[in-house]
Structure formats: structure tokens, C-alpha cells
Amino acid sequence: MRGIALALTLVVAGFILATGPVRAQVILDVTPNHAAAGTNPRLTITGDAGVVLGADAMVRFSPASGVTFNECSIEASNVIECFAMIPQNTAPDVQDVFVTSGGFTYVGEDLFTIDPCQGCVFPVITKIEPAAGDQGQSLDVSVTGQDTHFASGSSLAFSGSGITVSNVQVSSATRLSARLTIAAGAATGKRDVTVTTGTETATGAGLFEVRKLTIPLTITPDRAPQGASLAQVSISGGAGGYTAQTAVSLGSGVTIGSVQSPSDTQLVLSDVAVNAQAPIGWRTVTVGSASYPHHFLVQPGPSTQLVSITPNHADRGHPRLAVTLAGQNARFDAAAPAISSSPAGLSGFYFTAAGPDTLNFNLIVSGVMPEGMTDVIYSCCLPGDNVDCPNLVLHGAFEVTAPAAVTLVEPAFLNVGAHQTLAVTAPGGGFGQGETEAFIQPENGVTVEQVAVTDSDHLTLTVTVDDTVSGGAHSIVAITGTELAVGKDVLDISNPRITRVAPRGAFPGRSVKLTVEGESIPFSAATTVQISGDGLTLGTVEFDAGYPNRVRLDVTVAETATPGKRDLSVTAGAVSASASGAFSVYTPETPDTGGGGCGCGGAAGAGGGSVLLSLVTLIAIRRFRGSSRPR
Known part of the structure; x- marks a missing residue:
């Protein structure tokens, strides 16, 4: 018995010595690192030295749950090769890789990209007529598909229960008819419509509705x-x-x-x-x-009418003019009002009834309204009901005029930065100190901090642009009472930045296809990409006009490359952008030379330690058996 205890003690001690420091157990590389939907590439998936893969290893992607992996083989304790079966309808996206083996799950983030399927078409159901039926009703329907191949034997089905289908008749590859019987107790709500033809399945989500049977x-x-x-x-x-x-x-x-x-x-x-x-x-x-x-x-009764709207004019495109609508017996205080016009283009928001016959609100004048006099239409809707409301009309009551044009902006270009100055000229703008507001659109990431009016045609804006701005053309809008000055796409704001690099690194001695995506960068075949540090060879930049926000290139990492994070920079014409630590050279893999394939890192002496432990265990067992024999 003492022999067994000694053997166990030595086994435990030997295991600790052989294991050494525990390394992070992650998937580090997938080669190749991209493929199109509808293809079946053979992938080599490599984990770090702490990854231990056995015959039970299983691979999956996320978020592309429909990808399956076949004919997998273990090439090393931390390397598995599989065929990835990527369905045609898989959405293009970056994938995380999960490998499960021996009760452990190893993860690698953003290691594989599924590209769009080339030349693929997908059968779908686009329409069913009629699109609804009542509980207990029987009705005939026609179903329309797109890129379908309906034929004799095609079947029609609905999600949920309670709908029976009969008498399916196919009239073409994209049209069929059928008889539906809806059970009296069928659940109400939207149903998916599915037509199956051999191995082809075409679905239309929520195209048919089961309605509650009511007597009107x-x-x-x-x-x-x-x-x-x-x-x-x-x-x-x-x-x-x-x-x-x-x-x-x-x-x-x-x-x-x-x-x-x-x-x-x-x-x-x-x-x-x-x-x-x-x-x-x-x-x-x-x-x-x-x-x-x-x-x-x-x-409305015979004495109910609209009386006036004040002010009664504004420039086309005005986003929010404060107006007052006066009426007689209009009961604005009990309504959920709506404003329109003839010709169309006026609408309102922020309605406040100051009394039964006084309504205050903000008026919007569409940017495409014709100039001239327009009828103002007030819809008399009550709360909870805005369908087919009666109208009160104020004929020829509001005049739409042309806005002034912003003719000059100096400078016409801004970068990310605080307290920048713009000089704006708009002849006929009608600017007034303390009256004029100004906006740069789209507004995300751009703040107009101050508006200083020089005269009725000139103003100066103080602007801050932060790094959340979307680069590109911006418009300037200045509002002074009923008047507007508009400069469409007169200001260019630049915020070139690298938004994605995939994969995020590679092992020494490996090559990867690197994807670099960015914003406000005029990518082209002439774009240059640089990665800091030693031991990297960058191939020719590949540009596809169908994906104008990215370039791709081959990157080869030398065996002698220094491990660590690298900075990546892009130059496209006069525009440059960089991303700190965007690409990594991973620490070289440690060969699994000892420990019986246990993934222990092959520590020096581990193999000899295992032999010694086996001998000690055998001796202890033999002594135990000898001491147990009858004397």
C-alpha cells in the first residue's frame, strides 16, 4: 500500500513538472482566411500550444450557424483540417471560429471572412393573394415565387398549425394556386409561407395572416x-x-x-x-x-372653419417654422391634429392647442414644393383614430418662396478639430444678428458653436468636428425667421480612418490574405499599405470597385519576424490613415515533443519524466501484489 501511495505522489509531482506554466488556449489562425458563400474550401485551423485536439474535435463558425465541417483530420495536437461547407445563402460577414474537443472549447475571433456568393440566386416566396383569412374560413389563394421551380408535386405549407392545404395546382415555375381551410380555433397572427419542390425550399416570412372571426x-x-x-x-x-x-x-x-x-x-x-x-x-x-x-x-358644422395661419409664408425647405392656426368651432383642444397641403409639401409637428380655436405648431416646408400660394389642410382627427379624418381647408393661405443659395464657403474643407472658422456667403440670405441659426448636415459629429452675422448676406460659423463624423460632402443651412439659405454639398469634411483589419495577425512562416477596410479613404489599385516592424513581405494591393471601402493584399511573415503588435498605415492619393497595433506577429508555436501528446508544451525532460514515472508505478504495483500473496 505504501508503494501505491509513493507511486501516486510521484505521478502527481511529475505531472506538475511536465506541465509548467499554463498558456492561453485559443485558435490563432485559419488558412485560407476567406471564401465565398456557396464554396467548400479546405481549411487549416491552428491553435496555440495549449490547444489539445482529439478525434472528437468539432468546428463551427459564428454568426454563420449554417456552415458545416466535413472530413476533418487532426494534423497535430493543435492543428485540424476540415472542409467547410458554406451554403449559398450565407450572409457575408466576419466569423469567429470555435473548436470543441475533450470537453474544452477553443475560440478565435474574426479569423475567417465569408465573401458574397458569386452569381447565386435564391428561391423565395414574394406574394400570396389574398394575404389574410378569417378563423373558420375556406378560401382559394395564389402564390408567387421568385427564382423558384414549381412543378407537379410541389407542396405548400404554413408555419404554425390550423391551416389545411388542398388542391395545389402549379401554373408555372413561379406560380401556383391552392385551397386553404382555416380551423375555427387557429391561432391568429402572421404565418410564414413555404413551397417545397424536391430539394428546393422557398419561404416568404409573415406573408399570410389568420384573423379573428368577428361579426361587424x-x-x-x-x-x-x-x-x-x-x-x-x-x-x-x-x-x-x-x-x-x-x-x-x-x-x-x-x-x-x-x-x-x-x-x-x-x-x-x-x-x-x-x-x-x-x-x-x-x-x-x-x-x-x-x-x-x-x-x-x-x-364639421356649417359655421366651423379655419380663419388664418400666421406667419403665412416661408422659404421652400424650411425645417421648423413656428406658426399659429386660428379657427372657428374647430375644437383644436380635443384633437390629435395633422397638417397637409395642396399641392403637397406642408406638414406639422409639436402641436399645442392654446384653446378650442388656437393651435400652435412647427411647420415643415418640403424642399421640393413649388413656389406660390398653397391650400393649408387641417385633418380633424381624434386621439387614437387618424384614418379618413374630415378636413378643414384654408384656401390659398400660405405662400412658398425660393430660398437663398449659399454661393461661397471659405474654407470649403474641414478636418477633425475644435473651434474651426467658416465664412459663409449667401446673397439675399436675410441674416440677422441674434436671429440666424445655422446647421451643417448631416449633423452627426459636427457642432456649430457660434453664429456671427457680418451683414444680411454674410456670416461666420465657429465649428467643432469630432472623430465620430462621417467623412464626405456636407450641406449648410441657415435659418432666419421665415427665410432660408441653403448650400448643398458645399463643405467637405474629412475623417479618414481604418475601420477593420482581418485577420488580426499571423504566425512566423505563414502567409495570409489581409483585408483592410476604411472610411473617407479613396481606395484604388494605387493605394499603398505599410506595416511597421521587421520580417513582413507585403504583396500587391488588390482593389475591387464593387467593394470601394477596402483593399486586400498578401502578407508573408518570415520565420525570423519579431513577435508583437504592429502599426498599419494606408495611403491613397493625398489621404493617409493609420491604426495602432492593428496587426500582430504571433509568438511561434512550440513543438509538442513530450508529454505523450498532452499539450504540455514539450518541457525539457518531460518525456524522460514520463518514462521514470511509469517505471516507479510498475515497481510499486508489483511490490503490492507480492505483499498480498499468502505466505
């Missing part, structure tokens, strides 16, 4: 103007179960004299009166405990 509520008449009196209003359908005591409401400002019930599905309302100042618009009708939106309309 009918009101006759279903509308009346402010101030009207109706001798009788009839109600039928709906939830039913009516009596003379059933509570009915046609909304605020409408009174009902009495309620009668000729049957449990009918009601008759007598002496219905609409107040002369009742809010205009569609009402939600309440019958018993059920509500029916958009079922009774109060129309």
Missing part, C-alpha cells in the same frame, strides 16, 4: 355634422346579447334620448343630438362592454 358592427347613419339632430340611429351586429338596458355611447358631445332592442342583435337609438361644438372626427362607439373604434363620425 353596423351603425346607420354612421355620421352627422355638428349641431345636427337625428330622430333614429340603428345598430346591428357586434357582440350581440342586447336589451333595452344595454349602455351605448357615441362619444363626447353626442347625446342619446332612449335605447330600444327589437332583438338581441339589434338596437335602436332615438333622439340623437350632436352638440354644435362637439369635437370633429371619428368616434369609438361603446355598446355594452365592447368598443368599436372608427364607427361614428362628427362632421
Whole structure:
């Protein structure tokens, strides 16, 4: 027994000696490091010296979950080769690599890029008509596909349960018809539509809807103007179960004299009166405990009208002019208003009713409106209902004028930086000190800190551009009351930057296809790429006009290259950009020369230690057996 204890002690001690410091267990390299969707490349996947791969090793990508790996073989304790089966419909993206073996999962980030499938087409369902059916209904539908091959034997199916398909008839490779039977208890909501033809599957997400079966509520008449009196209003359908005591409401400002019930599905309302100042618009009708939106309309009365809009003019493209709309019996205070115009182009936001007949809001004048007088249209919508609202029209009440043009910006080019000055000239701009606002669009990353007016045609802007700005052409807009000065794409802002480098490194003695992506960099075949440090050979820059924001090149790392992070820089014409530590030369792999393939790093003496431990263990076991024999 003492012999066994000694053997175990030596085994444990020997294991600690052989293992040494534990290294990070990660996947470091995939070769090749890119392939197009629809191809099946053979990949060599290499981990660091701490990675131990066995016959149970499994590989996967993320986010491309549909990629499968076949015919894998272990080439070394930390190297596996597999065929990657990349489906045609795989989205182009950068992939993380996961290798699982022996209960451990090893990860490598951004090591493989799936490029777009070349010349691929994908069958899809684009339309089903009709696009909806009620619970308990049977109906005929037609289905349209794109890049499909419908044929005899094609089957039609819907996600979820409760829809039975029969009598499928194929009229062409992209058209078929069928009979649907929707169960009375089928779940309501959108359903995916799928047609299967042999090995081809075409799907259209959410193209068909199962609707709840309801008996519509009918009101006759279903509308009346402010101030009207109706001798009788009839109600039928709906939830039913009516009596003379059933509570009915046609909304605020409408009174009902009495309620009668000729049957449990009918009601008759007598002496219905609409107040002369009742809010205009569609009402939600309440019958018993059920509500029916958009079922009774109060129309404008004969004295209800719009009176004026102030101010009554603005330049085309004005983004927010504060205006006041005055009315009579308009009941702005009870509305969820909307503004439009004829010709189209006016709209409003930030509505505030200052009273029943006064409405304040910000007016937007479209940049494509024609110049001249326009009708202002106020839609009398009530909260919760903005469909088919009655309108009040103020004819020829608002004039649209042409904005002034920004003719000169000095300088016409800005870089990232704080407190930069721009001189802006716009003849007829109407600038006023303390009145003029100015914006640079798009506004992301650009702040106009100060506007100084020199005269009515000239102003000076103080601008800060931060490193979140999107490089390229920008427009300048100056607003002074109703007047506008616009300079479209008159200012160029540059923020050249490298946004992605993949892969992020390579081992000595390896070659990789490097992808460099950037923003505000005019990439071309003449672009130069440089990586700092020794031992790197850079190939010819490859540029594809279909991907104008990137270049690619082969990078070969010499066996003698110094491990560590390297800076990468790009020069394209007069534009340069750099990224610190964007590429790494990895520490050379340590050969697995000892430890019986345990991934222990082949520490010196590990193999001899294993032999010594085996001999000690054998001796201890033999002594134990000898001491156990009967004497």
C-alpha cells in the first residue's frame, strides 16, 4: 500500500513538472482566411500550444450557424483540417471560429471572412393573394415565387398549425394556386409561407395572416355634422346579447334620448343630438362592454372653419417654422391634429392647442414644393383614430418662396478639430444678428458653436468636428425667421480612418490574405499599405470597385519576424490613415515533443519524466501484489 501511495505522489509531482506554466488556449489562425458563400474550401485551423485536439474535435463558425465541417483530420495536437461547407445563402460577414474537443472549447475571433456568393440566386416566396383569412374560413389563394421551380408535386405549407392545404395546382415555375381551410380555433397572427419542390425550399416570412372571426358592427347613419339632430340611429351586429338596458355611447358631445332592442342583435337609438361644438372626427362607439373604434363620425358644422395661419409664408425647405392656426368651432383642444397641403409639401409637428380655436405648431416646408400660394389642410382627427379624418381647408393661405443659395464657403474643407472658422456667403440670405441659426448636415459629429452675422448676406460659423463624423460632402443651412439659405454639398469634411483589419495577425512562416477596410479613404489599385516592424513581405494591393471601402493584399511573415503588435498605415492619393497595433506577429508555436501528446508544451525532460514515472508505478504495483500473496 505504501508503494501505491509513493507511486501516486510521484505521478502527481511529475505531472506538475511536465506541465509548467499554463498558456492561453485559443485558435490563432485559419488558412485560407476567406471564401465565398456557396464554396467548400479546405481549411487549416491552428491553435496555440495549449490547444489539445482529439478525434472528437468539432468546428463551427459564428454568426454563420449554417456552415458545416466535413472530413476533418487532426494534423497535430493543435492543428485540424476540415472542409467547410458554406451554403449559398450565407450572409457575408466576419466569423469567429470555435473548436470543441475533450470537453474544452477553443475560440478565435474574426479569423475567417465569408465573401458574397458569386452569381447565386435564391428561391423565395414574394406574394400570396389574398394575404389574410378569417378563423373558420375556406378560401382559394395564389402564390408567387421568385427564382423558384414549381412543378407537379410541389407542396405548400404554413408555419404554425390550423391551416389545411388542398388542391395545389402549379401554373408555372413561379406560380401556383391552392385551397386553404382555416380551423375555427387557429391561432391568429402572421404565418410564414413555404413551397417545397424536391430539394428546393422557398419561404416568404409573415406573408399570410389568420384573423379573428368577428361579426361587424353596423351603425346607420354612421355620421352627422355638428349641431345636427337625428330622430333614429340603428345598430346591428357586434357582440350581440342586447336589451333595452344595454349602455351605448357615441362619444363626447353626442347625446342619446332612449335605447330600444327589437332583438338581441339589434338596437335602436332615438333622439340623437350632436352638440354644435362637439369635437370633429371619428368616434369609438361603446355598446355594452365592447368598443368599436372608427364607427361614428362628427362632421364639421356649417359655421366651423379655419380663419388664418400666421406667419403665412416661408422659404421652400424650411425645417421648423413656428406658426399659429386660428379657427372657428374647430375644437383644436380635443384633437390629435395633422397638417397637409395642396399641392403637397406642408406638414406639422409639436402641436399645442392654446384653446378650442388656437393651435400652435412647427411647420415643415418640403424642399421640393413649388413656389406660390398653397391650400393649408387641417385633418380633424381624434386621439387614437387618424384614418379618413374630415378636413378643414384654408384656401390659398400660405405662400412658398425660393430660398437663398449659399454661393461661397471659405474654407470649403474641414478636418477633425475644435473651434474651426467658416465664412459663409449667401446673397439675399436675410441674416440677422441674434436671429440666424445655422446647421451643417448631416449633423452627426459636427457642432456649430457660434453664429456671427457680418451683414444680411454674410456670416461666420465657429465649428467643432469630432472623430465620430462621417467623412464626405456636407450641406449648410441657415435659418432666419421665415427665410432660408441653403448650400448643398458645399463643405467637405474629412475623417479618414481604418475601420477593420482581418485577420488580426499571423504566425512566423505563414502567409495570409489581409483585408483592410476604411472610411473617407479613396481606395484604388494605387493605394499603398505599410506595416511597421521587421520580417513582413507585403504583396500587391488588390482593389475591387464593387467593394470601394477596402483593399486586400498578401502578407508573408518570415520565420525570423519579431513577435508583437504592429502599426498599419494606408495611403491613397493625398489621404493617409493609420491604426495602432492593428496587426500582430504571433509568438511561434512550440513543438509538442513530450508529454505523450498532452499539450504540455514539450518541457525539457518531460518525456524522460514520463518514462521514470511509469517505471516507479510498475515497481510499486508489483511490490503490492507480492505483499498480498499468502505466505
